[in-house]
Amino acid sequence: MPDVWENTRSRWESVRHAVDGGPAAGVVAATLHGRPGLSVNPIAVTGEAGVGKSVLYDALTQSIRTGDHDSSRSPDIEKHATVLRFGSRRTRAAVTVIPGQLSTQREKALQDTMRGDASPHGIVHVVAWGHNRIWQRASQRDVHAALAADGDVDQEAVRNWHRRKEVADFRLLVDEIIEGQAAQRLRWLIVAVSKCDLYWDRLDEARDYYIPGQAPRESPFALLMRDLENETSLRLSVLPMVSRLMRHQYLPGLPLGTSQLDDAQIGALRTYFGQELHSFITQRNGH
Ligand SMILES: Nc1nc2c(ncn2[C@@H]2O[C@H](COP(=O)(O)OP(=O)(O)OP(=O)(O)O)[C@@H](O)[C@H]2O)c(=O)[nH]1
Numbered sequence: 001m002p003d004v005w006e007n008t009r010s011r012w013e014s015v016r017h018a019v020d021g022g023p024a025a026g027v028v029a030a031t032l033h034g035r036p037g038l039s040v041n042p043i044a045v046t047g048e049a050g051v052g053k054s055v056l057y058d059a060l061t062q063s064i065r066t067g068d069h070d071s072s073r074s075p076d077i078e079k080h081a082t083v084l085r086f087g088s089r090r091t092r093a094a095v096t097v098i099p100g101q102l103s104t105q106r107e108k109a110l111q112d113t114m115r116g117d118a119s120p121h122g123i124v125h126v127v128a129w130g131h132n133r134i135w136q137r138a139s140q141r142d143v144h145a146a147l148a149a150d151g152d153v154d155q156e157a158v159r160n161w162h163r164r165k166e167v168a169d170f171r172l173l174v175d176e177i178i179e180g181q182a183a184q185r186l187r188w189l190i191v192a193v194s195k196c197d198l199y200w201d202r203l204d205e206a207r208d209y210y211i212p213g214q215a216p217r218e219s220p221f222a223l224l225m226r227d228l229e230n231e232t233s234l235r236l237s238v239l240p241m242v243s244r245l246m247r248h249q250y251l252p253g254l255p256l257g258t259s260q261l262d263d264a265q266i267g268a269l270r271t272y273f274g275q276e277l278h279s280f281i282t283q284r285n286g287h
């Protein structure tokens with residue numbers, strides 16, 4: 001049996017080649033269009049605050065136009081009833097985006113979404129390899145103070161700080177899934193490695209951080225992916241993704257992170273991601 005992580009890795013590499021080699025030919029873009037009142041194929045979008053969940057949803061619905069205002073923090077759960085179009089095929093989906101910041105509201109949103117009768121069939125878990133946006137000025141100061149107490153406050157330190165938080169958050173989700181407390185109807189989970197435009201030059205490191213198998217020592221995130229593989233029958237995937245090209249402020253005073261890709265290249269990323277999402281949504285009876 002081919003190793004699931006080898007397949008995941010080679011799919012990741014296909015996306016990279018498509019992006020580096022120009023627009024992918026012959027691949028039909030997936031689009032999602034809002035339509036009220038549909039509730040089949042429930043999907044949850046999870047992940048830390050500022051990781052890119054709301055914008056990822058917008059990118060998949062192609063509702064971002066160049067020059068649009070940037071997104072803002074989502075204090076509340078976002079629910080969308082949509083039709084996923086892929087070529088001539090259509091699939092209905094009910095997408096719930098769960099806000100990232102810790103709050104009683106978020107806990108409630110998670111509980112209602114994951115534990116209720118309508119618990120999702122699929123989860124898109126969004127990560128950003130440490131490039132989370134910190135929305136509030138006061139939180140930025142907190143992070144700065146925490147890092148300054150430990151050493152240098154630079155981009156790498158900020159990235160590490162987010163990654164530690166990200167993996168702790170993912171662990172809670174994985175534990176709940178494995179223990180069968182959450183998402184009992186779950187069939188698949190896709191890890192969307194978002195904001196790749198900000199670290200395209202280090203994409204291999206991000207790949208080895210999120211996909212088990214290659215690195216001499218697997219990252220704590222990759223180990224959790226292995227746990228999901230070993231202890232559940234979920235179909236799993238990890239793909240790079242870019243939703244929009246934005247400069248990134250790590251913290252006030254640090255150099256900005258800039259996009260290393262252009263619009264045509266992000267088209268290829270979205271296409272691959274949409275394709276994978278469509279194939280996961282429409283799979284029947286497991287694999
Ligand atoms: N460079 C770049 N920036 C992105 C990308 N996706 C999102 N962003 C930016 O990251 C910030 C956070 O994105 P959101 O989608 O609002 O984050 P969220 O996960 O919904 O955050 P919460 O609502 O707090 O849970 C915004 O400023 C986005 O424009 C991406 O692919 N590349």
Ligand SMILES: [Mg+2]
Nearest residue numbers: 053054073074
């Ligand atoms: Mg949001």
